[in-house]
Amino acid sequence: MQRRTAGEHLSAVVPAVGSGRRTENRPDVRPTIDKNETTNHWRTCEICSIQWKSPSEFALHLREKHCTKEGGSFVCRYGTHGICPSLPLEGVSDKDYEFHVARDHVADDGYTNKINPLMAKQTRLTNQAPSIVSDQHKWTVYSSSVNLPAVLNDPRKSRREHDFFTKTWGEGFIENTVIPPSPHLQIITKANFEKYLNKTASKLKCHKVQSSQKQAPRLPAVTDKSQAELQQIPKMFFRGDFALENPETFQAVLPWSQFKSRGVGQSSKLLQEKLSHYLDSVEVELARQISQRSTAFFTAMASHDKLQDNLISTCSAIKDLRERITAVDDVLAKRSLETLGYKISRVNHAKVFNKLKLMATVHQTQPTIQLLLSTSEFVGALDLISTTQEVLTQELSGIQSFRHLGSQLIELEKLIDKMMHEEFVRFASSDLNRPIDDDTGPDEEKLSSIILGLLRQHKFSFLEDYKNESTTSIKTMVKQTVVAAVSEADSIDVEGNLGSLADQMRLLNFTEWLQMFKIVFINLAKLLHRVKMTWIIMYRLIDFAVGKSTSSAGDLVEEESENNAESSQSDAQSDPQKDIAPDADILIAPVEHQRLSSGLKEMLVMLCNYAHDRSLKLLIARGKDGFLEKLSSSEFVSLSRSIESFVTQCETVCGKRSSSLRGGLQNQANKFVNRFHEERKTKMSLLLDNERWKQAEVPASFQDLLSAMAKGEISLALLARMDQGNEECKAAEYVEIDGNKYAVVGTVLMLLKMVAEYCQCVEDIPSVTLDILTRLIEILQNFNSRSCQLVLGAGALQLVGLKTITTKNLGLASRCLQLISFYIPIVKQFFAERLLPRQMTVLRSFDKILKDYNDHVQEISNKLIAIMDDTFNHCLSKWEVKAPVPSLTFREICKRIRKIHEAVVDILPPEQIKDLFIQMNNSFKTHLNKQLIILNVTNDGGPKHGLVTSELVFYTECVQLTSGLDKLDNMNDIWVRR
Structure with missing residues (x-):
């Protein structure tokens, strides 16, 4: 793009609509109505066959008749079968719908500029260089926003009538950032000039005042006449978007309604004269303005010419410098650079040779993996796959011959994961289901290969697999033991008995059933011991995977057999970070080690609890008909001791106390x-x-x-x-x-x-x-x-x-x-x-x-005393003091006393008999005292007193002889005191 002169810039501001001359001498003002009629599609609706006067009316018709709103989106239906070929079926927003109508259906530049001027500018710049596809990551001179020549010659910048700079040099002139960032320029902001502006602010202010005072007298005042003439010109001609292609603008400039009413010839002549008058007024005002600023214009032109001379001299100096640099390069640098080039070439050839050797090694990866898998070296195969993938990613990246090897290794790694899982399940099943009398330990080498491979792949489901296999083995072993005991029992007809296994087991007597129960305990203890040996190897491998130094499996077995359950549990709960070797190969993280250790301990406890549960089911099945409740104490003690022994063995294995079997025993x-x-x-x-x-x-x-x-x-x-x-x-x-x-x-x-x-x-x-x-x-x-x-x-x-x-x-x-x-x-x-x-x-x-x-x-x-109390009361109530002595009453009383003594003398001890008769004597004296009061007999020495004394002597001798008392209490208290 060629640079314009200052005159060209100024002339481009004024629209060429007339200059006071005749119309035939100015062909630029002819309207382009025929062109609009052939290019604009808004004239007629192709579906409704309705003609419209303006694009806005046509756009309104499309919105009301050929648009549907679904949710918050607008879907255009202006097209064949109600489908618009240029808009998505799911719809767009309201603003995007307006852009779509203006761009695809109205096809009018004036309406497009009215809807979105920025979209119109982007449409015009779509096919201009540089390409945003190829240059989006490349910095060019077009990326600069502060390079004045680049801005002036940038064909992508469009005109905008905002102010002088953006109108002439484009909208990007006001940008102060470099997008994309230039690798050669730093971003300059206003903050970089703050110090300079503060320093020169006072001088600049004084300079402006002096300049305004010097130039103020030179500017002639605008006359009232020229000002009035400019105000008579319609404001429409001064608008930035003035264009006769716009139908509304054309209608305002050339009002056809006046031509029809007054006649075409006369109206056109008047219009031409009016427009010529407007043009003359503007040219006169422009000439006056240019004459006032001619000094500044010619000063700018002189500065521009001086700048061009300086640029020419600079280019000459640069050309001379380049010629001298070329001579120096030929004499001093070229041969040295060739030597360096040979050395670099040699290094590159060595790299290529090493790369070919590495490719040959990688080519042998798959056969080597197959060889390792045939010997169950899962860890070595996985390490080889990992190393090969790392080499392919870092050192052999982009080599076409190995483009499929990475995906093949991934699939091979998945296959190895599946093989390790199946191999572990097969190993666990064969180890747990071998004969119960086989005391040999598990194959440590094979188990180590499988477990380390699974740990390396972070596949921790082997604990759940081993748990499932162990529970299945426990269940099967218990059932086989019961079947063997039932089949060997002489008192059970297995062939004729069609009941379930539990029903057949209930036919065993207590001795046979207890013997079967003990065998179940023995087999379960052996199986749990076998599980514990495998558990020790797993625990050692987990410690090894986290980098802890551990002893061999045999040493661990001996240690576990010597230590009690509490010490083994404290070892299991040790810190994963302790005793980590500095050069150890870490396969799992300490957190994963902690989780696996906890899982191992829980698995061992769970298996012991499961063994208790299966044994408890046997106990419950046998006690279903109340059989266990009918056992004698000795039989129940034998059963209790067998269960307690088995529970103690399980506690030794897992280190924790189980309550299920003890609870069942407690229930029984x-x-x-x-x-x-x-x-x-x-x-x-x-x-x-x-x-x-x-x-x-x-x-x-x-x-x-x-x-x-x-x-x-x-x-x-x-x-x-x-x-x-x-x-x-x-x-x-x-x-x-x-x-x-x-x-x-x-x-x-x-x-x-x-x-x-x-x-x-x-x-x-x-x-x-x-x-x-x-x-x-x-x-x-x-x-x-x-x-x-x-x-x-x-x-x-x-x-x-x-x-x-x-x-x-x-x-x-x-x-x-x-x-x-x-x-x-x-x-x-x-x-x-x-x-x-x-x-x-x-x-x-x-x-x-x-x-x-x-x-x-x-x-x-008290009952015995009460019996004698009734006897004393009954006899003494009829007693009278008269001869003979002893009376019948006292004889009856003594007879009753002798009978009581004869009844209890061989049963109660002498002390109790003595106490009993003392209480009886007290009761006798009480009743005798009452009767003496009734009979009015006192100890006055009279005849009645003598008779009573004789009666008491007889009673005393009888009681002392009968009860064995040495002497009775003083009998004088029977008399009433005077």
């Missing part, structure tokens, strides 16, 4: 205790209902048992002896404990035997101590309350047909209660030694029972 133990208690409770109830409250003989086995219990010892041999019976030893009449004799009934002996059985059950099954204690308390309470109902409440009269409750029955019941009360503190001490500290509060129940028993004994004693 509770059922056993319930059945155990209900049987003895029912038995005790039947014994009490049939008890005639007569003294029973005491077998020697009972005597031995009670003697041992008195010392706090309970022996299984004694209980077995009692169950078998011993006819060789003669039975005794009394139970002798610590030199005291106890006359008892048979029910009390059975009760004390039951107490011994309860205590022995606690010895055998410590987990049910609390339950046994509560039930023992219950049976002791039941005996006390039931015996009270039968003896004191006379319930035995109806149940066993007794005629009356005799004094001997009462004394026997009292002595039985005293014997039981003797053993209650001993039993309490027995349970106190076996209860936990938090359970000691239950022992208070023994104190309450002992108090109840003592109160019951006291009630029986």
Whole structure:
């Protein structure tokens, strides 16, 4: 593009619409209506066949009739079958729809400029150089926004009538950034000139004032006449978007309606004269303005010519410098550069040779991988794949012969992942399902190859796979053991029995079933030991993968066998960062190591719990028909000890306590205790209902048992002896404990035997101590309350047909209660030694029972005294003081006393008999005192006093002879004091 002169720039500002001359001499002003009629498409709607006067009306018609709004988008329907070929079917925004109509359907430049001038400018610059496709990443002179010659000669810049600079040099002139950034220029902003502007601000202000004062007289004032003439010109001619191609502008300049009304010839002449007048006024004003600024114009032209001369001299100097540099280059630099070039060429040839050698090595990658896979070297194969991919990416990038090798290696890596997974599952299955008596450890080399390969690929699902295989093996092993036990049992017809395996197992007797249960425990322990050996190898490999230095698998096995579960767990929870070798090959991160270690520990605990669950199912299946509840204490103890042994072995393997199998055993133990208690409770109830409250003989086995219990010892041999019976030893009449004799009934002996059985059950099954204690308390309470109902409440009269409750029955019941009360503190001490500290509060129940028993004994004693009190009251109420002496009344009283003594003398101890008769004597004196008061007999020495004294002598001798009392209390208190 050629530079314009200053005159050309100025002349381009004024539209060439007329200059006061005739129209035929100015062909530029002819309208181009015919051209618009052939190029604009807004005249007629092709679908509705309606003609329009302006593009805006046509655009409004398209919006109302040939546009649909779907959601917030506008879809154009102006086209065949209601589809616009130049707009997306999903629609556009309102603004984009206006651009689309102006560009594709209206096709009018004036309307396009009106809608979006920037879009019109971009449309005109679409095909201009430089190309934005090829030059978008390249900096050229066109990228500069502050290079004045580049801006003036940039063909892409369009005219805009904003101000002088943007109109002449384009919109990009005002930009102050370089886009794209130039590698040679730094970005200059206004901040770079702040210091200079502040320094020169005062001088510039003074210069402007002086210039304005000097130039002000030179500028002639605009005359009022020229100003009035310029104001008569329509403002439309001064607009920046003035163009006769626009129909509205053309209609305003050439009003055809005036031509039709006045005549074409006359109207055109008047219009031409008016336009010529406008042109003359503008030219006159322009000439006046140019004449006023001629000095500045010629000064600028002179400066421009001087600048061109300086540029010519500069170019000559540059040409001379280049010629001298070329001569120096030929003489001094060319040969040296050729030597350097040869050296660089040699280096390049060596690089090519090395690259070819590397390509040959990479070419052998796939055969090498196949060879490694054939020997199960998964880690080596994966390392080779990783190294090859790294070489392809960094050193052999872009080589066409290897363009498919990368994808092939990726697929091969996926295949190796699948092979390792299948190989691990196959290895785990074969290792777990080999014969249970095979004590050899797993193939450590093969397992290490598989595990390290999986860890390198960060495939951690092998823990879940091994867990599934282990649970399947445990389940299968338990089932096979049960099948073998059922098939070997002689008492079961396997062929004729069509029931399930559980039904067949229930047909085994306890001995066969317990033997089968023990075999299941043995096999499970061996299988868990096998799992633990594999677990140790896995744990060592995980430590190795994170870089920790560990010992061999054999050393770890020995260490695990020597250490307890607690120490092994503390080792498993150690810090992954500890003991990391500096030159170790890290395959997994410390976080992944921690997660895998936790997963391994959880897996081992889970497998032990699963073994407990499978064993618990056998226990529940066998106890479904109440079989386990009917076991004897010894049988249940054998079962309990077998389970406890297996649970201890599992705790040694996993280091944690499992509660499922213990819980199942506890549940069965509770059922056993319930059945155990209900049987003895029912038995005790039947014994009490049939008890005639007569003294029973005491077998020697009972005597031995009670003697041992008195010392706090309970022996299984004694209980077995009692169950078998011993006819060789003669039975005794009394139970002798610590030199005291106890006359008892048979029910009390059975009760004390039951107490011994309860205590022995606690010895055998410590987990049910609390339950046994509560039930023992219950049976002791039941005996006390039931015996009270039968003896004191006379319930035995109806149940066993007794005629009356005799004094001997009462004394026997009292002595039985005293014997039981003797053993209650001993039993309490027995349970106190076996209860936990938090359970000691239950022992208070023994104190309450002992108090109840003592109160019951006291009630029986009161009952005996009450019987004699009624006798004394009945006899003395009819007594009279008269001869003969002793009277019949006193004879009857002494007879009754002798009978009571005969009833209790062989049952109660002398101390209790003495206390009993002392209380009876007190009751006698009370009633005698009342009767003497009634009879008005006093100790006045008279005849009646003598008769009463003789009666008392007879009574005293009888009581002392009967009860064994040395002397009675003073009998003088029977007399009323005067």
